[in-house]
Amino acid sequence: MNSTLNFIGLEKDKSEKLNHSLNDLLADYQIFYQNLRGFHWNIKGENFFELHEKFEELYKDVREKIDEIAERILTLDGQPVHTLSDYTNMSEIREARNIEHGREAVEITLNGFQIILSKQRNIMNIAQDAEDEGTITLLSDYIANQEKTAWMLKSWLR
Template structure:
C-alpha cells in the first residue's frame, strides 16, 4: 500500500525513522553551533563568530526541511529536546571557547551528519522517493565541500 505521495508505506516509515534521527542530530548540532558562536574567544573570534552564525542559520533551514519531509511522508517529526537527546548521534558540546577545538567538533558533527545523509539517500533510492533523494543529495554535496574547507582551515 502506498501513501499520498506514492511511496510504499513500509519504506516511508523506515525513512521517517531515519529522518527523525537526522532531525535530532541537526537540532543538537544547531545548538552546538549557537554555543560556539556565543562563546568563542581569541584571535579567531571575528572570522569564526561569523562562520558559526552562517552554519547555524543553514542548520536552522535544514531542520525545517527535514521536519517537513517527515510530514510529507506522513510521519511525525520529533519536536522535544527530550526526544532529540534520546535519538541523536551527536554529542552536546559545552563550554568550548577555543576556535580550533570548536572547528574540530564541527568537523566531527558534519561527519556524523553526512554518514546519516548517505544512509537516508540509499534507503530513499530503494523506495523510489525522489524528494528525499534530492534533499539528501543537496545536503551531501554541500557538506562534502564544507568538510574540505574546514579540514583545510585546521591544517
Template sequence: MDNTNAIGIESVKAEKLAEKLNELLANYSIFYQNTRGAHWNIKGEKFFELHVKFEELYNDLILKIDELAERILTLGFTPEHNYSKYAAGSSIKESSEVTNGIRAVENILNSFKMVIMLQREILVLSADADDEGTNALMSDYIREQEKLVWMYSSFLNR
C-alpha cells in the same frame, strides 16, 4: 488494497524513511545548538572570523531542520520536536567546548561526518523506496557539506 502513502511511496518504506529522517533531525538539532553555543561563546585571536562562520553555519542548519521536519510530514509522519528525544536519539552529543576555536571547529567537523554518514544511509533507503524528494534533499545536503568539510579542515591545516 493500496499500500502507498499520499505521494505514492510504499507505506512501510515511507515509515522507515521517516524514522531515519527523525534520527537525522535529532542530530541536526544538537549540531545546531552546539554551533550556536560556539558562536555565542567563541574567544581568541580568530574570534571575528569564526563568530561569522558559526553564524552562517547555524543559520543553514536551522533551515535544514525545517526542511527535514517538512519532509517527514510529507511522508505522512510526525517530526520529533522534544529536545529530550533529540539528545537520546542523536549520535552527536552536546558540546561544552565552545570557547576554543580549534576545538569548536573539530567538533563541527565530527558533526558533519556523522550527518553525512547518516544522510548516505538515507540515500540508500530513499533509492529503494523510489523517493526522489528525499533523495534529492540528501544529495544536496551531502554535496554542500562535503565542501564545508574541506573548508573547515583547511582552517585546521588538515
C-alpha cells in the same frame, strides 16, 4: 488508491523506515544546531571575528535544513520528533558545553558534519529503495554543500 501506498504514492512501510531515519537525522541536526549557536556565542581568541561569523553562517544554514527535514517527514506521512529529550536521546552528536577555543569548536563541528554526512548517505540508500526522489534530491543537495564545508574546516585546522 492502493492501501499499501501513502498519499504521494510511496509504499507506506518504506516511508515509515525513511521517517525513522529522517527523525534520527533531525535529532542530530538539532544538537548540531545548538552546538553551532554555542560556538557562535562563546568563541574567544585570535580567530574570534572569523569564527564568530562562520558559526553564524553555519547555524543559519542548519536551521533551514531542520525545517526542511521536518517537512519532508510530514510529506512522507510521518511525525517529526520535537522534544529536547528526544533529540538528546536519539542524537549521535553530543552536546558541546562551554567551548571557547576555535580549534576545539572547529574539530567538534567537523565531527558533526562527518556524522551527518554518513547518515544522509545511508538515508539516500533507503530512499532509493523506496523510489523517493524527493528525499534523494533534498539530501543530495545537502551532501554536496556539506562536503565542501567539511573540506574547508579541515583545511582551516591544518
